[in-house]
Amino acid sequence: MSDAVLIAENLSAGYGKRVIQRDLNFRIARGEVFVIMGGSGCGKSTLLRHLIGLQAPLAGRMLFNGEDFWAQPEARRAALQQEFGVLYQNGALWGSMTLRENICLPLETYRPNLDRAELDELAALKLALVGLGGCDELYPAELSGGMRKRAALARALALDPQVLFFDEPSAGLDPISSMALDELILQLRDSLGSSIVLVTHELPSIFAVADTCLFLDGQAGTQLALGPPDELLAHGPEAVRRFLGRSPHPAKEAP
Amino acid sequence: MAAAELRWQQDPQGRTQLCVSGHWTLATRKPDLHTVFAAFAGQDAELPVRVTVAAWDSSLLALLRRLQCLAAERQLQLRWLELPEGVERLLQMGSTHPIQPAGSGQRRGGPLTRLGLVVMSTLASLATAATFLGEICLALLNLLRGRARLRAGDFWLALQQCGPGALPIVALIATLVGLILAFVGAAQLEAFGAQLYIANMVAIGMTREMGALMTAVIMAGRTGAAYAAELGSMQANEEIDALKTFGFPPLEFLVLPRLLALLVAMPLLCAFADALGILGGFVIGAGLFDISATQYLNQSLEMLSLTDFLLGIFKSLVFAVLIGLIGCHYGLACGRNAQAVGQATTRAVVSIIVALVVSDALITLICTQLGI
Numbered sequence: 001m002s003d004a005v006l007i008a009e010n011l012s013a014g015y016g017k018r019v020i021q022r023d024l025n026f027r028i029a030r031g032e033v034f035v036i037m038g039g040s041g042c043g044k045s046t047l048l049r050h051l052i053g054l055q056a057p058l059a060g061r062m063l064f065n066g067e068d069f070w071a072q073p074e075a076r077r078a079a080l081q082q083e084f085g086v087l088y089q090n091g092a093l094w095g096s097m098t099l100r101e102n103i104c105l106p107l108e109t110y111r112p113n114l115d116r117a118e119l120d121e122l123a124a125l126k127l128a129l130v131g132l133g134g135c136d137e138l139y140p141a142e143l144s145g146g147m148r149k150r151a152a153l154a155r156a157l158a159l160d161p162q163v164l165f166f167d168e169p170s171a172g173l174d175p176i177s178s179m180a181l182d183e184l185i186l187q188l189r190d191s192l193g194s195s196i197v198l199v200t201h202e203l204p205s206i207f208a209v210a211d212t213c214l215f216l217d218g219q220a221g222t223q224l225a226l227g228p229p230d231e232l233l234a235h236g237p238e239a240v241r242r243f244l245g246r247s248p249h250p251a252k253e254a255p
Numbered sequence: 256m257a258a259a260e261l262r263w264q265q266d267p268q269g270r271t272q273l274c275v276s277g278h279w280t281l282a283t284r285k286p287d288l289h290t291v292f293a294a295f296a297g298q299d300a301e302l303p304v305r306v307t308v309a310a311w312d313s314s315l316l317a318l319l320r321r322l323q324c325l326a327a328e329r330q331l332q333l334r335w336l337e338l339p340e341g342v343e344r345l346l347q348m349g350s351t352h353p354i355q356p357a358g359s360g361q362r363r364g365g366p367l368t369r370l371g372l373v374v375m376s377t378l379a380s381l382a383t384a385a386t387f388l389g390e391i392c393l394a395l396l397n398l399l400r401g402r403a404r405l406r407a408g409d410f411w412l413a414l415q416q417c418g419p420g421a422l423p424i425v426a427l428i429a430t431l432v433g434l435i436l437a438f439v440g441a442a443q444l445e446a447f448g449a450q451l452y453i454a455n456m457v458a459i460g461m462t463r464e465m466g467a468l469m470t471a472v473i474m475a476g477r478t479g480a481a482y483a484a485e486l487g488s489m490q491a492n493e494e495i496d497a498l499k500t501f502g503f504p505p506l507e508f509l510v511l512p513r514l515l516a517l518l519v520a521m522p523l524l525c526a527f528a529d530a531l532g533i534l535g536g537f538v539i540g541a542g543l544f545d546i547s548a549t550q551y552l553n554q555s556l557e558m559l560s561l562t563d564f565l566l567g568i569f570k571s572l573v574f575a576v577l578i579g580l581i582g583c584h585y586g587l588a589c590g591r592n593a594q595a596v597g598q599a600t601t602r603a604v605v606s607i608i609v610a611l612v613v614s615d616a617l618i619t620l621i622c623t624q625l626g627i
Contacts, residue, residue, distance in 0.1 A: 128349035
């Protein structure tokens with residue numbers, strides 16, 4: 001597939017010498033919503049740390065636009081990382097800065113050609129895109145959980161990244177806010193054309209947004225299935241079908 | 256890379272339209288919209304805009320949003336003749352009614368409002384501190400009745416941290432303070448041939464004042480800050496809420512072990528600091544000035560009185576209470592984010608040091624009046 005923006009080849013994820021997942025192989029196409037799912041402790045977040053460039057994988061390659069990311073010198077990796085936008089589980093907004101400053105900081109650092117007025121305008125635009133227009137001068141502590149997530153998404157969009165990574169975006173949100181965030185993710189994908197990598201185990205989110213799902217098996221320590229969610233639900237391995245077939249309403253669970 | 260272009264153009268019907276072309280990305284230098292817009296001389300109520308860019312990102316969106324504002328100011332209706340795919344949708348997303356956080360409307364007022372807010376917040380802090388003191392008294396009462404819910408292990412751990420753990424730094428500082436006292440005194444006393452009185456000055460200075468005060472200052476930075484940061488982090492991680500949910504009073508469970516550990520450790524550390532301070536003075540007196548070791552020790556022992564020593568120990572107990580209470584109070588009153596933990600720690604250390612100096616001055620004043 002020539003339009004793959006991110007490719008994992010025999011990737012082993014883990015910490016130190018401890019391998020949590022091995023031989024991971026997948027491709028993320030431009031404009032695709034790619035969901036990484038699996039049970040708790042199966043290595044989803046560890047894999048995400050490798051993909052966003054925080055920690056080198058234990059083995060294998062990760063190709064970003066054809067470049068072997070982890071084989072590059074640190075300076076090049078830092079340049080490539082500007083194409084990644086990350087929404088952390090708790091938002092991870094810098095508490096001592098206003099929302100405008102949170103968004104402007106990466107822009108000031110990596111786009112020094114922009115003047116103050118342009119920076120402020122861009123910050124206002126990003127906030128407006130996530131539905132927080134006019135909140136530029138508020139501090140993260142003044143926002144609700146859902147709004148913090150949106151603000152963190154605005155910061156993730158600061159440098160117009162090619163790939164957006166979301167770590168459990170629905171965690172701590174009510175179903176309505178969670179659904180609104182899913183819609184926002186799809187709108188951004190459709191309008192900006194960014195690829196989206198989502199770590200989640202929220203079934204409504206998976207079926208609402210995913211083009212492709214990667215299912216990690218914690219016990220086997222490798223990927224169990226890869227494909228569109230509906231296909232995995234119909235023809236995937238039993239563990240995956242059980243995972244995807246859970247009913248959110250226990251009374252309606254299949255006997 | 257091709258530049259970003261913004262220019263006026265006439266269509267075949269002779270109407271003016273704004274053309275946006277070239278590369279509109281964050282990395283390119285862009286023409287000033289205000290300058291270009293100022294040259295607009297059209298009379299129509301409608302402004303056609305043609306956007307045919309080779310590459311774009313959010314800078315194009317920022318331009319178009321600014322254009323919408325300028326057009327609205329001049330009461331012009333924008334008509335998009337051509338737009339890259341996705342741009343119109345993003346513009347719509349950016350113009351939807353924003354969510355406003357609850358209470359964000361009531362923001363900064365005039366100087367009088369701000370003064371009022373400061374006074375209100377000071378009064379609220381005083382009320383919180385008074386409540387905290389009252390609750391601590393009740394917790395101590397429960398402890399005396401044997402009903403307090405705390406774990407012995409927590410007390411021993413806190414004692415280990417604020418007792419033996421602090422010995423090296425207390426030893427170093429106390430020795431150096433004794434040394435400095437001896438030096439400063441010797442410079443004056445030598446002029447009168449009274450170097451022997453260095454021993455008096457160091458012995459009295461350390462036992463009455465410096466032993467307790469310097470130990471307390473060290474413990475303020477070491478233990479007071481640690482208490483504020485520890486409890487502040489627990490507050491931020493909702494650990495304190497979890498304790499309350501299970502019915503454990505945080506004051507008994509968290510504050511009492513720390514306070515008791517300080518009450519046990521501080522007098523011992525103070526006595527230790529007294530001894531090492533006198534040793535520091537001895538090194539200078541006997542080593543650099545014309546005083547024999549026996550003379551110095553005899554003079555020191557003659558001057559040391561139980562009253563001075565006990566006064567120092569009493570001060571160290573008062574300081575222990577201040578360090579424990581203020582450190583824990585700021586920790587428990589901390590907000591729920593990383594920044595708040597830092598602020599709580601800073602405030603705790605500053606408040607403890609102010610409280611130490613003020614209380615020391617008061618005790619000294621009272622003792623002087625009472626002739627102790």
